[in-house]
Amino acid sequence: MKTKAGLIVGVGVGILLLVGLVMLLRLEGPIDPSEPPHLGRFAEIPRIDVHVHVAFEQAERAVRLFRKYGGVRIALNASGGHPHGGGLEESAEIAKRTKGALLPYCLLDFSAVEDPDWLEYVDRTLKACVELGAVGLKIHKGLGLGIVLSDGSLLRVDDPRLDPAFELAGKLGLPILIHSGDPKAFFQPPTPDNERYEELLAHPGWSFYGPRPDGYGNWPSWEEVFEQYENRVARHPNTTFVGAHFGNAPEEPERVARMLERYPNLVIETAARVPEIGRHDPQKIRDIFIRFADRIMFGTDFQIGRDGSLVLGSSGKNPDPPSRVPFFYESHFRYFEREDRNFPHPTPIQGKWTINGIGLPREVLEKFYYTNAMRVFRLPHPLSVGEDGEEKK
Ligand SMILES: [Zn+2]
Known part of the structure; x- marks a missing residue:
């Protein structure tokens, strides 16, 4: 009996060690034998990434990865937290520690809209955001597609009760990074002929097709949410909006162009x-x-x-291995900087197709990679930020 028990314990410990080793390899590398990733093949222009999500525990590692693999000297953290104990104070510390290489957006809890002290809450929260050095306010797709009011309806992006928050952000000079809606495919039936079926299988909660799971009627259509977002941008000409995810309509670039034309207070970014x-x-x-x-x-x-796990734009059930980091950046740069044809895109789970590069001229790349972000978020020159020299191993 004793030996049998010993054997079982031994095998158990062995399995645990193996699992531990596999996890360690997954999380900490090896990143790539050919590192750093052919960055020299791309334009030597410093980059500001205006849309990342970094858990506080990983701030230093994130800054190293961004700089080494992406040439990113400043990154703006859309998971910067709420002020008054919701993480923004820690984000402010991190901004200091990383010498300005990782700066936070702050968050506002729109579900508080029905509370009697809503206006007071908006006022003290946004003012604290500014005091703590937030570069802007990040709005999650939950506004429009997730926040449920006491009558069971979804809080609309253009709900007039939210107007004071958007006005105040404008007065305080806080740009608003706004994610409204989601890919159009998420509003279509999650069946095998949906072009993002694989992603929807891994994340059933990302489907906005048909009835809401809470039983309060159907999800709004993609069109409806987009209209709410456009109303919001139109209503506050003195507030700067950063339309996340290519202005929330990458499927319809003409529509995005029309909005840029119509609303001088709108800028956009390319995340995912x-x-x-x-x-x-x-x-x-x-x-x-x-x-x-x-x-x-x-x-x-x-x-x-x-826990250090990576999601590069989007992922399936499992996080992305660190070995994909160089490719993730390279395929972005290849797209923006070259006119290559039919090459793989950065985020395989988003669909089985290839992309064609747009080969932007140098002066446009400089604006795109950093000078526009410097202006919009009032940032220092990216080359003046962070520690110099080689990254520590
Ligand atoms: Zn995001």
């Missing part, structure tokens, strides 16, 4: 949408980038969780 915009006629997208050269910023949606 190179796969989508890369499918269009590259000449058409190139024209938009050139025509609105002052209004489009570099963003990736690079995400690092508390």
Whole structure:
């Protein structure tokens, strides 16, 4: 009996060690034998990534990865937290510790809209955001697609009770990074012929098709949410909006161009949408980038969780291995900087297609990679930020 028990314990410990080793390899590398990733093949322009998600525990590692693999000297953390104990104070510490290489957006809890002290809450929260050095306010897609009011309806992006928050953000000079809606495919039946079936299988909660799971009627359509978002941008000409994910309509670049034309207070960024915009006629997208050269910023949606797990734009059930980091950046740069044809996009789970590069001219790339972000978020020159020299191993 004793030996049998010993054997079982031994095998158990062995399995645990093996699992531990596999996890360690997954989380900590090896990143790539050919590192750093051929960055020299791309434009030597410093980059500001205006849309990342970094768990506080991973701040230093994130900054190293961004700099080494993406040439990103400043990254703006859309998971910067709420002020008054909701994480923003820690984010402010991190901003100091990383010498300005990782700066936070702050968050506002829109579900408090029905509370009697809503206006007071907005006032003290946004003012604290500014005091703590938040670069802007991040609005999650939950506004429009997640926050449920006491009558069971979804809080609309253009609900007039929210107006004071958007007005005040404008007065305080806080740009608003706003994610409204989601890919159009998420509003269509999650069946095998849905082009993002694989992603919807891994994340059933991302489907906005048909009835809401809480039983209060149906999800709104993609069109309805987009209309609410446009109403919001139109209503506050003195507030700067950063339309996340290529202005929330990468499937319809003409529509995004029309909005940029109509609303001078709108700028956009590219997070997690190179796969989508890369499918269009590259000449058409190139024209938009050139025509609105002052209004489009570099963003990736690079995400690092508390345990160090990576999500590069989007992922399946499992996080992305660190070995994919160089490819993730390279395929972005290849898209923006070259006119290569039919190459793989940065985020395979978003769909089985290839993309065509838009080969932007140098002066447009400089605006796109950093000078627009410097202006919109009032940031220092990215080369003046962070520690110099080689990253520590
Ligand atoms: Zn994001």
